[in-house]
Amino acid sequence: MNNKQNPALNQKVSGPYTQKSVVGRSVPRIDAPDKARGAAQYTADMKLPGMLYGKLLRSPVPHARIKNIDISKAAAFPGVKDVITGKDTPGIKYGNWRLFPQTQDEYPLAMDKVRFIGDEVAAVAAIDPDIAEEAISLIHVEYDELPAVFSIDEALAQDAPLIHDDIDQLEGNISIDRNIDVGDIDKAFDKADLILDDKFTLHAVSHAYLEPCAALAQPDVEGRLILWTSTQAPYIIQCLLASTLGLPENHVRVIKPHVGGGFGGKMELRSWEFCAAFMAKRTGRPVKFVLTRAEELSTGRTRHAMNIRSKVGFKKDGTIVAKDFEAYLDGGAYNSMGPTATFLCGNFGAMLYRYPAYRYRGYHVYTNKTPAGAMRGFGAPQALYVTETQMNIAAKELNIDPIDLRIKNAMVTGDTIEGVTKISSAGFVESLQKVAEMSKWKEKRASLPNNKGIGIGCYSFISGGVFNWFNTPYNFAACEVRAYDDGTAHLLTMASDIGQGSDTVLRQILAEALGIKVENIRVTSADTAMTPKADLGTWGSRVTLMNGNAILDAANKIKEKLAQMVSIKYNLNIIHEVAFANDRAFAKAKPERGISFGEAVAMWVKTHRGEELTARGYYTPRDKGLTTPAYSFGAQVAEVAVDPDTGVVTVEKVTTAHDCGTVINPMSVEGQLEGALHMGLGYALSEQFVIRDGKVLNTTFLDYKIPAAEDMPQIESYTIETYEKEGPFGAKEAGEGLAIPTAPAIAHAVYDATGYRCKDLPITPEKILRATGKITE
Template identity: 65%
Template sequence: MSEQRKTLIGKRVPRLDAHAKVTGTARYTGDLSLPGMLYGVMVRSPVAHAHIKHIDVSKARAFPGVKCIITGNDVPAIRYGNWRLVPELQDETVLAHDCVRFIGDEVAAVAAIDEATARKAAELIDVEYEPLPAVFNVDDAMAEGAPTLHSHRENNLSLERKIDYGDLEKAFAEADYIREDTFTTHAVSHAYMEPCVALAQADADGRITLWTSTQTPYYVQCLLAQTMELRENDVRVIKPHVGGGFGGKMELRPWEFCAAWMARETGQPVKFTLTRAEEFASGRRRHPVKITSKIGFKKDGSITGKEVIAHLDGGAYNGMGPTATFLIGNFGAMLYRVPAYRYRGNYIYTNNPPAGAMRGFGAPQALFAGETQMNLAADALGIDPIELRLKNAMVEGDKIPGVATIGSCGFIECLEKVRELSNWDERQADARPGEGLGIACYSFISGGVFNWFNTQYTFSAAEVRVFDDGTAQLSTLAADIGQGSDLILVQILAEELGLEVSDIRLVTGDTATCPQSDLGTWGSRVTLMAGNAVRDAAHKVKEQLFDMVSLKLNLNVIHEIECGNGHIYPKSKPAHGLPFGDVVAMVQRSNRGKPLKATGYYTPRDCGLVSPAFSFGAQVADTSVDLETGMVQVNKMFTVHDCGTELNPMAVEGQLEGSIQMSLGYALSEELLMEEGKTLNTSFLDYKVPVAEDMPPSVSETIETYEETGPFGAKEAGEGLACPTAPAIADAVRKATGLCCKDLPITSDKIRSYLSGD
């Protein structure tokens, strides 16, 4: 015990699940099977908008092997949605009642002894539709006399979000240069590796256990209870390993309800596994948005004011759209000091499949528009785009009136470092046709402070138990869906207790055994929020341990005590410590056998309307364009970002690589192609996700800041990185070809067509 206390913060600790996943032993919901299990399939609307006149299930019901069929008539017509705080935004029922609003809208469900039987029976369900006029884009949906999707919303305007501060009229009057641009972004799929799967079992007393591929087990528990008219505690949701979510698995989904309902009806477990075609055809997607942005500058480049008007194509239901509508406004004025700002966000219903949360939650769209416009303005003002950004960059302590105060902020350092890494200045001076270096930046939230779910619990909770064998157990509902948060939380606890990662058992993903509660994985919230809850629990346990050490070693009250290397010791005398397990045994003995455990909590309070902390970063894309074919080749990505304290560089790098891959697709090749509400490309053959060989080499550096609100100073590194890539590539393509693409994705067809002057 004489060596220096070792720290796990900033260490390259490998993933806890790496071995299980690589060897195929990790169990996903799809791997689970129960005796007597039935197989469910959803029956979906083939039309975009219609009244359901009649549903005849008699032939299907008579089909041998069919055990249960339900339609909207068989289940409570309860409107649900994540926006419990504003019930009128809850606009979905688990199965269609009277009306279908998009191609793929869930109309009925079948459970049978095997999947083939269920599919055959599903085809025998006869639904008589009376077609209604439909709208497939925002302009048509808002037009006078347009058909209405939801009777309580005139003009299909589901909601309008506003942000206002400063005197915008004055700001534009004082500007020396004003520009206005309109950008459009497209729908893309989360394309998570694991399609949605749900398996439900009902006890004899009607209690439900649901295993499901979700990123928010707590939401699913609450909303399943609500829609089934059960008590919350009668529903247990278990999250096995999840193969990605990216925002697409953060709501209650109809098949989760149907599995549970039919399991209760039949007394047999029921499992639904969506096909990839279903996922593409009717799954949630990133909101297509039309953004009109007007910005004013003084001659020296300082921003005087900005106005952003956004129209989101929400599809048929709200889903997480209200949050995205607000966040587009928020990210419209992040990164730079904007003295006057006006935002109008409009969420519009159309008869397209509903959009939802997707990595970045409005930020990729807002930053594609905002960052592209910054680059265009820089050119027009004759100021280098990095200089223009430095001139306006947010710094620690900046206030967005009524919205947020910026905590730690390494944005200026990011800009300066990326300029150096990418050889920016030299490359600007040496421009060549077909080649371009483009820049874009991001800021992102470390979890949201908003409580649209109206939870009655703290935002995060963690229970820590310690044992006399020198080990500990961490129990939390924080949901690792592949991002590696399990390891980060264990690493945080191991650091607090001075133990090894391998000393900690993790119990997670079960609403019945984990402490209430955790809002799940979204908004890059887990490290900060669940991390803080883990620390809180650890501190409570440590207090008792430290009291015992003080007693046992007869320490003067002025001594600081700490944990390290499996021991607990006075900080000034590390060699005089006691083994961790021995101290636990003593505390337990002094408490006459009661186990030593504590629960920690975290809820962000008094930190504005958005987030306790903001990450920042700058990215440069080195890109070549084949001037004859319009094919874009991204040669190299340079990223410098501020995620506070980098708790585990391997985890951060994984997020960065994944972000680049995902955003490369967003920028260049991925798009859900639509025709009258129908998704045309429903397989990976025609939905073009970049493959390994498309990945450019990547250079990255982190600017370490210390975020006061984060565990050990950490902030998010999960979603923000997904934002700058598309505008950086767009900027590089503009420099290489002259084409300023304001309409994603930047396809070879668009570039070639521009170059041939069509």
């Protein structure tokens, strides 16, 4: 086996809380045995008595007015129990930016227009899936086709058709823009000795979670709608489903079963969730939808394709003086999470290095294509591909080592982006130094043979967003902790494990805080009828920091009550600290004066005449700028071999050093790193959509190529331990940001090997062979 043991696995956690018992340990996933046995239930696995099977009719044309829909043949087909079109629905739009209603641009089913191939037009519920599919083919839709636009340039042309002509606030196809201005950009460029001005195109890719989206809805005895769905954000789905149905939120209950991956693709209300609920209400029977992989790849959300122009100024010694950054996001037919991506892309463009002057202009553009949404990195893979590639170009131009150039400009703890954010902890310089040492950077750069190359890419990422465009009146993160007299506890939260392992990590945080065993904690996550309001769910790497803080808040409230019991029992002087460890509550300075956790709970319950000991914990970031309370950082080195005749790139080794604050679960962090690397590798080399006139042509995993086990490089990694004051036990983001550095690192290594500088992802053999003169026509 040539893969070395990852050092992080054996690494000790340092920092102010050195005596931790559970935090910092590679506790295996609590859900893993069930998943290994095949017993874990995902939404698609669920079946209820009388259940109907749903199927969507999607638009075959990219842009058209709907003249007429004839459902009569479908409705009369034996076994069909319901057929709906947009006209049957309440006709209410939805979207995650509730604070700005004009951005809510999507109907659950098209009302009068379709805007991309795959736009949902009608839905059928039938007694079996084959009948549902047959009935879909019997719906006759008359379209009045409109001119369509398939690129940013076409969408911005003077005579371009308006894709959302029903939104008054819009004049063209730009749905939202975002500006950032720091310092005097024009004057700043005057100080530059070197100015780079480059255009980049970044492509769309699929989340390609293995579990296709699925939803199952059923009315309960009270007439309330229950929705089981494969989602990252149960609370968001509850709110948007209720508003779209015209119901109070409390009439909708969302339950999250096991989720087979999300990566940002399952954080919005979607058509099938609405249709399942709406048709369950109409028929009085459970209705289930399961998407096909072809539907996922041709109509599912994607990472945004972008056109970015970036101008950066450097002094001779490498000091950056200014950056002027302009991004056009290809949003596809609807806003989806595009406004957030537009906002974050600008913030990430200003990250990693100190820019005395920075200007960002970001535009989210509608096109008649599959809508792009949130995907792992959320605006950063694109912004930082550009940033990192330009750093490598500058290093070459200035004749400075790329790592030295980065260290010279690197953000450090305490840095600010004026008016935008503050960096409360940063282990970036340390990451750069460590990755240089681990990868033998200088030696290898000097000695690699022809057709081999080494390159670097770096990242920073947020630990959850501080913005509230969803306009929730509730706290960003919430939980309830129940403590029992048998020494156990129960955690209830809407924070959602979608495979990343939050049920395990949150359990570790609570076990550490209460001083009880991790196996003595039960978790309910998530059921909006039981788990406290609210938690915005799993996205933007928010769960560990935000829900972790809510858990500490609840645990502290419980501990305060139990400390009273220990104080009374031992008549402790009030100056004593009461500690919680090893399933006991005791005077810290006199550990023998203490009782078991269960006894302490029993005492509290009895002294409160039978009241259950529970506490709610909350967290909302306040006064933390515009972006996030905390940033992760890291640096990654890729080594490649390029076949000079075929242009095929083999990534041989990837070395990473990264700062995610205190590591709560080393095995989980490493798993995130390895998975991120897989996604970054696909983004760089093998994944792309083939689209003709708005139609996605590669709709299977045979044609849309995510890396397989054989494609993966040797992996080495190291975690730089910083202590993030705002995070639980010093923890911050881990794993999402790691999807960012791989593509620029590989691109740099390919340049090193071949002289081909990729400004147009992905890096394909054809592009390499053209650059090296092997293809000339």
